[in-house]
Amino acid sequence: MTPGAGGETRQDAPGPSVVLAVDSGGSGLRAVLAAHGTAYDAGTTAGREGLTTAEPIALSDPLTSGEPVRTGPRGISAAHLLEQLLPMAGRLMDDAGAVRLGAVAVGAAGLATLGDELRDELPAALERELGVRRLALVADAVTAYTGALGPRAGAVIAAGTGMIAIGTDLTSWRRADGWGHLLGDCGGGAWIGRAGLEAALRAFDGRQGGSPELLAGAEEVFGPMSELPGRLYPRTDRPAVLASFAPQVAARAGSDPVAADILRSAARHMAESAAAACPPDGEPLLALTGGLFRMGEPLLAPLREELAARVPHARLVPAAGDPLDGALRIAVALADGRLTLPQDDRMLYVVAEKPYPEIDALNSA
Template sequence: MTHEEYVLGVDSGGSGLRAALHVARGARRSEPVRSVGLTRSADLTRSAGPVRTGPRGVDAGHFLEHLLPMARALLEQAGGGRITAVAIGAAGLATLGDDLRAELPSALEQALGVRRTALAADAVTAYMGALGDRPGAVVAAGTGMIAIGTDLTAWRRADGWGHLLGDCGGGAWIGRAGLEAAMRAHDGRRGGSKALLARATERFGPVTGLPGQLYPRTDRPAALASFAPDVAGCAPEDPVAHGVLRDAARHIAEAAAAVCPRAEPGEVSLTGGLFKLGPPLLAPLYEELAEQLPYARRVPAAGDPLDGALRIAVDIAADRLRLPHDARMLCVHGPGDR
């Protein structure tokens, strides 16, 4: 049985939790988090399921019901040891995180002996995974879309307001715009696309049944986003689909420009499943980024939000976190931090 000390990174989103360990001692700032002592448990991640949301926001008790068995299983797979620091990136933390902030630090200290806990919005862990602790902006896009930026003194965010109020350019936005074009073609209105109508019929059946299929669904954003690849598939030959993706690119670049610091040369990175749509979205997006952010350098994301959580955990264990603390975006709990 080893007495190794570890840190734990956690990524919590709509599909559940992912968690990973990393060796705490001896980790250098420049060292990639995947290079030393990393243990993942893909099976536990897939089986976790999403965390409930209750009257106080994200349910801390339910969160712990998922996390503690995962943490203990990871330690067992690693051959034993102890967890000294935990960093959690949670969707909804900024607006729905009161219960997590009130309960998790003390509960993790009591259950696992954790001395320091960082609670971060998932956009922050996406930022850390993509750029580390360098100034710049990160766009995280999948079903939704949010941009976050920092000059290392404060955070700025743009969009991420959900599919009813924003997430402009995200997967649900693209899918909804594509389905609207399909409905226009069905009705014979201007702005319709016969190609998108054919794709919508293939995917959902007769489009007159779409309202009954989509409106009652609790996962409506994901259902809308499922049509985004069809829009991308039509874009090379269909001007309406191409226009949808060009508008999406403009919205994404506008969000990045709103948060990227201008005072010093910064970097811009893209992360998330939306960008797997490939050239039909990326080509106009790169053009928009070059036009709207000429002062920033586009760089590939170094890692994902789980990597970002691990990096934060390593840094708080060594008391060297450079990212700005914020009551809702990133807070650290432990000796000297309470």
């Protein structure tokens, strides 16, 4: 079954209803189908580790593409996203024996600032090709939040190459940083890597504040320091190249005070962003998500101290899942008419067929 082939609309065909969740980021596209409601028997599906029957039940492993969705004059390209997504959706639905999509949630990096084309073109295209009448376009920070905490008040620090903190009291979203490696993302992987390379170059020059240990590490990774600008500046993936040096900083933090100070500063920046995004009242939850935290205690130890000082009312909890899990949760809630997260045209944009009183009420709130 090919999506949209021969004028077919899956929404009108018989069979169990499922939801499609999509995570579009810097490393490409991931997509997965999940059961919702009572469409499938939870005991006969491939449930994901850590999820109970009350959670979305993925019907297979996610499909992935290795190509990030391109951006154009109007932001994220709807055509390029569809070019990758439609074949993946068709394969997933064929494998699951499903023909009806109850809802789709597309989480996209850059949606808040680069999402105009997706908002204008994706709803009609997905209705035409897949029969989708319930669609959520979601900023990647919101999918990270929802994957980590679900529909609960709190804040999440999402850190990988970049860094953003996002929080909600369930009436509105609050975000801090996430402005990219040139203007912000303070404490993220690119920020740590750049600070480490600056310390290496200071040692190379003989300037105060340099680190001979980081200089040795930088030469192992990049070669002679005199050639580093020529290797770095022409690259279009400079943030990722800078972030690739962050693990070298963490590896030397136990013996090199300069590296330890860099990680302490990164932790302070993250905690400041968390304090700006976190609800000020009650006992909100706080979770950490993203690949940067795989660096472990060299970063986590100072971060726990900084968070205790700056957001003492928040309770640090483990993240329950990742951004794709968050997109799954949003898609299931949308399909079942129980989406309670605050909507925002730039952060969580919902298009639904009428009548859908739950969404109408949220949009008019």
